[in-house]
Amino acid sequence: MLFSRTLLRRHSVLPGFDLALGFTLLYLSLIVLIPLSAAFLKTFTMTWPQFWDAVASPRVVASYRLTFGASFAAALINAVFGLVIAWVLVRYEFPAKRLVDALVDLPFALPTAVAGITLTAIYAENGWIGQVLPFKVSFTPTGVFVALLFIGLPFVVRTLQPVLEDLSKELEEASATLGASRWQTFRLVILPILMPALLTGFALAFARALGEYGSVIFIAGNLPMVSEITPLMIISKLEQYDVPGATAIAVVMLVMSFAMLLVINLLQAWTRKRQGM
Template structure:
């Protein structure tokens, strides 16, 4: 199979060299340095760290809430992307611009605003029968706010490229709306949906600014992994903080690798 050539960008060897060098400087070298720095811990210290109940709970909380937020945004983001692409209505451009607000807004400001709204004495928290702030539900809400654009912006161009004539043809042949979605839309949307889900999940795992305020940071209740890292840094325990970062890195890498393998498996042939 011959390699594709581009008349605009320089040759394959030069562009590949630039790509590898850039990735090495920006990604591989910092991550490698973090792995090497964590090796300052002895095997006994690693075992004690992995067996720490506080770390185990924070690991479960961070990944669990990130997964829940990514799944929720996978549903809500798909609906929002569908409405923005398939319908024209007054205020559509405003709503489309509002999707990007979590990108522009500092995460700490978002966390303070959500806490002020959903605290027990807040504007909405005082009216709701369920406590949101200072609970895992509040953490999930903050992550939903931060990660929504990843799903919407990933799905929008894919939806725009699906011709409506294909759906109309399926409907004319007697397919029901659910069958049209399952056999016509879903095969094209699923790879992009998994990409948006993976981006939202990865962003949610490492989120700190918007979560630290609404979480309340209660040990064994609402304490997230990034907060443990900051606590280790405040105690000048740099190897311990790096070790927690390595654990997050390894778990995230395994989960994202599985998502990418699933995405490649269901990718329709070109």
């Protein structure tokens, strides 16, 4: 036992491993574990009928459908077009490439409230884009979807870019030499390698969309049973000084988010196992 501890200390990558690990656990506890635990503990003060009334009222259920449905759809669309954008940025040279690459990070840098006001103005019925569309976007569930598309795209692109940069072009050349078409090369050679990163980007975009508030609140319209998102329901409960009700809805969101992330991680592990990684 003493020899094992000595060997571990001798081959530790970071000096002061014990102290660094202690600070890591303390920081994660203060920032992540304690706040999440507080939400669960506050919810446990409610009786089961009170909890069910808080999380399963028709208005709250409608917000679940909109929030999870729009978040999933936006993350799915971003996974497709984020792959295309990452591919273009990595594989091709064209004028203003650096500008396009910088624009991908714009949703990271732009305050969410500014993004929401801008999207609302552009997609309003008299806006630049809204006036030419055959359907209404601002103040509808479609507006929520558009806002979630905007804030989720960078997660997919930035997750895929490093993997594409490390992807050897020799694999594609070897596939073409063996007679594979371009579509077969992409589907059977490239896509399996990209799949873990693609699923990670999808999960990050989905998780980010679930908790988005600032950019959505302006363009949604916040019509009861129509365009209310779940974070707005939590804020409404807090404004009514119903802290247990707010934490109950938050706990439901946390549990469903954890379940979704667990599914994504299992899919990633299955994909890596098939690839022999």
